[in-house]
Amino acid sequence: MAEITIGKEDFLKFREYFYRKTGIQFDDAKRYFVDRRLIERIEETDSRSFRNYFMMLRFEASGDELQTLTNLMTVNETYFFREEYQFKCLVNSILPEIVKHKKDEAPIRIWSMPSSSGEEPYSIAMYLLEFWPGIDRWDVEIISSDIDTKILGQARQGCYSPRSVQHLPKNLLGKYFLAAGDGFQVCEELRQAVEFTRVNLMSPVDVRGYREFDVIFCRNLLIYFDDLSRRQAADTFYDALHPGGFLCLGHSESMSRISSLYQARKFSDSVVYQKSREAR
């Protein structure tokens, strides 16, 4: 079989299309990474050329191949303090704005979705305790949800490999974790700080009770949804947020391409999305 190559025009055409569909942008430095994966899928699908593969990718009614390629182009790895700039944004910009407009003494509510094995919600809890002075004045509720009950069990247990905690500062590792076998376990107090619940984001019955949140983290999930499911998720988060509440997405995700319900807010640490304060 002739060797498959990806020409420059092919790369540009693919890059433009992939960005429009997923919001994931590849610069020229990523050319090798992209080409490798494209060739892998061209071979796997027996498409024989970029042109054939691109036509299939673009017009396949099920969208399955686009999903497969998206999975391949994204690194689905979770660890403590992943995309830390958003936690900085939370304590430096989002929470100060929320408390400034808060009209009651009710706890601040944060929803982290999907919980996966718990790295994100525990990171949020640690970040609040370590870097947000307002924690002395305000109560905070952290709810973290996932569709997978097995992964929720792992999250509640809070046991992690050294790799998961490698980006944590040493002092925080010592303060919030205990040695457990070859790895570490989140201390009891921190585990009690997060409520883990099972939720299917696409089920209206499941999500109906999830209301009055001030901040929602939903990072690197929507890229795995089809267009209609993304819209439904955007609607669900809108209903779950207080007016003026914030939605934090992953670095390659953009709500602007999904829904016009939110206003993009550019803070010094991150771009996040806000439900209008006038919304009812």
Added chain:
Amino acid sequence: MPIVKKPRDGALEREERKRQRDCASLLLQLDDENPSERRWAAKDLAGCPDVSDALVERLRREEDVSVREIILTSLTQRGDERAVAGLVECLRSEDASLRNEAIEAMKLLPGEVAPIMGGLLRDADPDVRIFAVNVLESLRHERVETWLKEVIEHDPHVNVCATALDLLSEVGTHRSQAALEALKTRFPDEPYIRFAADLALKRIRTS
């Protein structure tokens, strides 16, 4: 450490619905003065039979953006004949936002939009034909290139052809080569057509 607290008891319990959720009541709530009520009605109506016309009718006069969004999501979820027909009617609206919303919703319905696409591309109104080409931009359907090729072969309006040409530049294959060459002779006095057709042809030859 205990400053970060668990939710109050019952904070996540399933909410008791405050109002009737049967389809007839939901249709009435679609006209409620409170946008939040209209929004929830539109969301729950997605599962009711024979309500697409009512949803479209509400969409055409709804001013609250959050209600419009959920109506469009519900119509897309339903994707029945009446929902698609309603979205097509929105393409004829003077309201640019409504037109764009309808185009975005139709892009999500390839199987449902395909049977009427030929008719849309032959509509008497060139603006509607342009919007139909806009729908093709993200429509996951194997006939997209064929439809675009037919547009540049037969449509008498230069702006409709230019819109199709832009898209063919991305999705065109050798099957469109002859039509692209012919288009240049159909509009010899339009420099943009020549430029865009040459670009599309270059892309096809180098891919």
